[in-house]
Amino acid sequence: MSVQANPQSAKNIETHGLFIDGREVAGETSETLAVHNPATGDIIARIAHGTAGDVDRAMKSARRAFEGKDWASMPVRTRARLVNKLADAFEANLDELYQLETINNGRPVNETRAQLRRVPDFFRYNAGLALARRDAVIPVEGEYLNYTLRRPVGVVANCTPFNHPLMILSKSLAPVFASGCTTVVKPSEYTPLTTLALARIFSEAGLPDGVFNIVTGLGPTTGKALCEHPDYNKLVLTGGTEAGQIAGAHAGRIFAHQTLELGGKTPVLTFPDFDVDRAVNYAAFGAFIGAGQTCVCGSRQIVHKDVYDEFVDKLAKKAKSIRIGDPTETTTQLGPVISEKQRQRVLNYVKFGLDEGARLVAGGGVPKYMSNSGGYYVEPTVFADVSAKMRIFQEEVFGPFTSITPFSSEEEAIALANDSPFGLAAAIRTRDVSRAHRVASALQCGIVWINDHHRLDPASPWGGVKLSGVGREFGPESFEDHFEVKSVMVNMTDQPFDWYEQTTQQRLN
Template identity: 70%
Template sequence: MTAADARVKVHGLFIDGTEVPAASDEHLDVLNPATGELLARISHATDADVDRAVRSARAAFEAKEWASMSNRTRARLINKLADVFEAHLEEMFTLETANNGRSVNETRAQISRLPDFFRYNAGLAIARRDAVIPVDGNYLNYTVRTPVGVVGNSTPFNHPLMIMVKSLAPTLASGCTTVVKPSEYTPLTTLRLAQLFVEAGLPPGAFNVVTGLGPTTGKALAEHRGIAKWVLTGGTEAGRITGSLAGRNFAHQTLELGGKTPVLVFDDFDVDQAVNYAAFGAFIGAGQTCICGSRQIVHERVYDEFVEKLAAKAKTIRIGNPVDPSVQLGPVVSRRQQNRVLEYIRIGLEEDQARLVAGGRVPADPALANGFFVEPTVFADVTPRMRIFQEEVFGPFVSVSRFATEDEAIAMANDSDFGLAGAIRTSNVTRAHRVAARLKCGIVWVNDHHRLDPASPWGGVKDSGIGRECGTESFDQHFETKSVMIRLDDAPFDWYRDTASQRRLN
C-alpha cells in the first residue's frame, strides 16, 4: 500500500443511524473509473452484518416513534429530507461523478430531479385513502392498509442515487424501513445520503446501508427472513437468483432488470432529429442504462441517410474526464465493463459480421489510458439473428437495422427476451398510438427518450422484471391490504338451528 492509499477513507457500514465497522476486516476498493485511481475503501458486510442491519430496520419499523407517526407528520419529515437533499446537491454531483464516471453535466441534470421524488411521495402519504366497498347484504366492508415492513434494496452502479431514490422515497413515505446494498462500484453517495437523512431527523434504523459483493452481501440480504419486500435493479440473471431467494420467504418483489430498447424510426420523421435522439438514447450515461436505445430499427427509405449521420454524430462526441463540463462521454464503470463492451465489438465484427461505421476502439488519447473508456460505437446492417441485436451490452454501443413495413418493424422490436422500454419516431399521431399499443414493453416514448417522472410508473415485462417503480403503483406496493367486514344486522344468528331457512353461506 502506498502512502497515498493509506490516506484514502475507509467506510464502515451505516446501521442504526451511525457508521459502524463490519464483522470482517475485509475491504473492497472503490476506483475512479476515469483515472483508475483509488477513491475509497468499503467494508465487505457479512451475513452477521446484514442480520444486524435488518434487525435495526425492524426495530425502527416497530418503534412507536415511527409506527405511530401520523401521515401528515410523516409527510412533513419526508419533505424535510427533500430539502436537505436539495441543500447538498453540489456535494452529490461531485461525489457521484467521481464514483461512477458519468459526465458532471449529466449527473447534475439527473440528480437535481431527485428531491421531487420525496415530495411526490410525501403528497401520496397525505392523500392516501382506504376504500369502503359496496357488498351484498347488510354489511359494511372497508380496507385497512398497513406498511409491509422492512424493504431490502439492491441498487446498481449506473445511476446510484436515482435508482435508490425511486425505492427509498415510497419506502419511507409509506412507513416502511429499509436496508440498502449499493453496488460495490458506486456506494459513496448512498452512504452519504443515509448520514444526511439521520442528521435531518430520520429515526435511526429507518435507513441502513450495507456494502459488499452481490454473491455474498446481496445474497444474505435477499434471503433474510426479516425482509418483507425485495427490490433489485440489475441484470436479469441477478433478478432470477435473488428473486428466487426472496421468494422462499414470500417477500413482495419489484425487479427492474435488463433491457434491449427498440427505437422505431419511420420515414415521416425528420432524420436529423431521429439521429440526435438516437445518440442521446444510446450514449447517455456511456450507454450504461437499462433503457439504452441500443436497437435503432429504421425505415428503408431513410436508412442509409440515418446510418451516415449517426456515424458522423458519434464521431463528434467529446470523450474525457467527466469532471470537465465540456466532456460529453465519460468512461464505463470498471475495467470489467470495458472488457465486456470490447468483447461485444469483437462479436459484432467477427461472429455477426455486421458493418462497423463508428467507434469500436479504446480512445487513443494517452491521457485516458488509465480510465475505462470506449468510443461511441455504431454497427449497421444488423439483423435480428445477430447476438448484438439480442444481447444487452451495457455500454456506448448501438446497432442499426432496416425495415420495410410497420408490421415488420413491430415484429423486430418485439423479437427480444426483454421488455422494459421502446421508442417511436413518427410525425403521424395515429401511427404513434397504434404502434405503442403493440410494443411489448412497460414504457414507450414517442419522439423522445429516457424521460421519467415521480408520478409515471416505471418497469418492464418479460425478462425485464416485475412490479413498478414511481407513481401510485410503487407507493401502493408497500402495503398489505386488510379487509374488514362488519355485520350491521342485530338479528339473532344460529346456523345449526335455522339451517333450512338460511339463504346465504358466503
C-alpha cells in the first residue's frame, strides 16, 4: 500500500475504501475525505467517509466472525501461534509501516521507527497470556466445588487517535486477538493509512475474515455511529475527555465494558537533589517528543525554588536548540503538529499565557524558516512563572508546550501536581529513595515515572483516574477485561433435598 509523499497531481492520490470481512470494500456512498501530510499540507490519499450503514456492515461482519467456528472454536494454542505470527508479520513490514506513519502523522522518522519496533512485543506478550491463562477453583463453604469459566466478551468497538496510530491501535488489537474477541476500528480521519495497511498485512498473515474490520470517517459522524451501535460488547477509545464522555455515555446504555484513555496534564516534580542538566533533558523529552501531542506530555514542570532559575534558563536554551524540520529526515528532532487547527490551538494558548502574565522564555510562534513549507510547524514553547490558576497550567494544550512553576516544600509540590481535573501520568526527579516512593504514593494518577518519562511495557498497566479515563490497557488487566466470567457451583453430595418438606418439619418441631 504505497502513498505518495509529495503528489504532483490527483492521479497520484490513492483512494481507500473500508476494510470489512477481510477485504477492502467501497463505502455506502461515494463521499471521501482528504488525508494530508502535516509536513507539507499536501493531500496524500483519500478515504471513504463511512456511514451508519457501513458501521452496521462492519459490526455484522465482526459478530459473524466472533460466532463462527473458524474463530470461536480455534484452540487457545492455535490462536496464540496465530497472534505470534501476526507479530512476525508486523516486524517483516516494519520499514513500510514506519515510513508511511511518518508521512501520515508528521512524527520524526527516528521517533516513529523506535516506537514501532516495540509493537510486535505487544502481540507476543498477549499470546503468552493466552497460553498461561487458568480459570480459578474457589474454596467455598460446604460440600461444593466452585470454579470459573471465562468466555471472550465479544465485539470490541475501537476509536483510535492521530498521535500514535499504530501503537495505540495495537495496544487494543493484541488482547482482542489473543482473547478470541473481534473488532471494528474507527481510526482518526487524520491518520488512517497505517491502520488500513496493517489490516491487509494481518489478513495476508492468516487472520480470519471479519476479525479485524475498519470503518474510516469523521468522529462526529462515523465515530458517533460506531459508539451508538447497539451490538458491541466493549468500547475502547483513546482521545479527548469530551469525546470519551460522549462515547462512554452511549456505551453505558448497552452496558458495554469500557476502556477510555483520555486527556492528561502531566506534572513533573523536580527536587533540588537531582542534577539540573539531567532534569532539563528529561523535561525536553517529556514535553516535546511527538511534538507534544501525547496524553502524557510533560506539560507542567513543578520545580523547587532552589534550582528554579537555573532550570528555567537551561530548559529555554534546550527548547531553542531543537532542530525543527521535515520529519522524513533523520536529522529532524521536531516535526509538525497534525493540522492547522491544532497549530492554531497551540498559538491560542501562547496568547492565553501572555494575557495571564506568564513569562514566555522560548518559542511561542511558527519557525520562520518553515513558514513557507505548507506544513503545520510550531516552535517548542516554554512559559515560566506560571501559577496554578492559569489556563496554561490547568488545560491540555496537546502540542510542544510546557510551563514551569516553582515550589518550596514537598507538600506544596504534591498539592500543585494534584491540582488538576486530569490524572493520567506524573513524573518525579529526585535521588532520595524515600521521597520518590512517598511522593509517588501521594500523586493522583495512574502512571508515575521516577527519573524517567514516556516509558511503557506491554506487561505494565496503563491508564488514568479522574477525567483521564477508566480501565487499563496493557498487562493482564487489559487481557482479563476481554472476558466475561461465569461462576459454576457444583454440589458434591448425594444428600436428598426438599426445601418445603424441611421447612415444614422445622415448624412442627
